[in-house]
Amino acid sequence: xxFLRISFLFSLAFQLSNLSANxxxxxxxxxxxxxxxxxxxxxxxxxxxxxVGQAYDTGITTTAGMNVIEVKxxxxxxLGWESDNKTTDSIDSFRFRNFSVDLTSMSAKxxxxxxxxxxxxxxxxxxxxxxxxxxxLKPVGKFSFYPLAGVGASIGEMxxxxxxxxxxxxx
Numbered sequence: 001x002x003f004l005r006i007s008f009l010f011s012l013a014f015q016l017s018n019l020s021a022n023x024x025x026x027x028x029x030x031x032x033x034x035x036x037x038x039x040x041x042x043x044x045x046x047x048x049x050x051x052v053g054q055a056y057d058t059g060i061t062t063t064a065g066m067n068v069i070e071v072k073x074x075x076x077x078x079l080g081w082e083s084d085n086k087t088t089d090s091i092d093s094f095r096f097r098n099f100s101v102d103l104t105s106m107s108a109k110x111x112x113x114x115x116x117x118x119x120x121x122x123x124x125x126x127x128x129x130x131x132x133x134x135x136x137l138k139p140v141g142k143f144s145f146y147p148l149a150g151v152g153a154s155i156g157e158m159x160x161x162x163x164x165x166x167x168x169x170x171x
Contacts, residue, residue: 036066046092047076062104070095073118092118106136112152123156 040051053068073092093116101108114128132150 038068043079045081046073047079047089048074050074058100062102064101064103066099068095068097068099070097088118090117092116108134110134110150120156126154126156128152128154 036053037055038051038053040049040053042049042051049070049072051068051070053066055064055066058065071091071094073088073090075089076092077089093114095112095114097113098111099108100110110130110132112128112130112132116126116128118125120126130150130152132148134146134148137145137147
């Protein structure tokens, strides 16, 4: 039986938020400094993405922390609409992010690491790592600004096997 290909023309994403029962104010999830527990799923041109985020106690009353783990590209060949030879039904990448927010200064630090299982221009498998700092500025009218500065690197090793052909000429 041929495998049915399904193409999505839109991206489907949902997030569930688990807020503390004592919390009176609902957190704004569009705020990059908001820390909350979350579960998410979405569909893109490269397949299904799953996300789990968990707020944790940093041990410092003025600091909030959160870890997020993502798995990307599940069933990319069957459900994605990217028509390249790199898309498969297996997982494309894993991503880990750690956030730490100083609630007194309204600034945050983020560590982001993504391990890519698919080959790219540099390597068969690679890891992208970055560290960034973000600061919440006072709102200007209806607008809120969150400037971000960061540094990152892409690490990989070329693992493609090369075949050496040796020609022997005999007189």
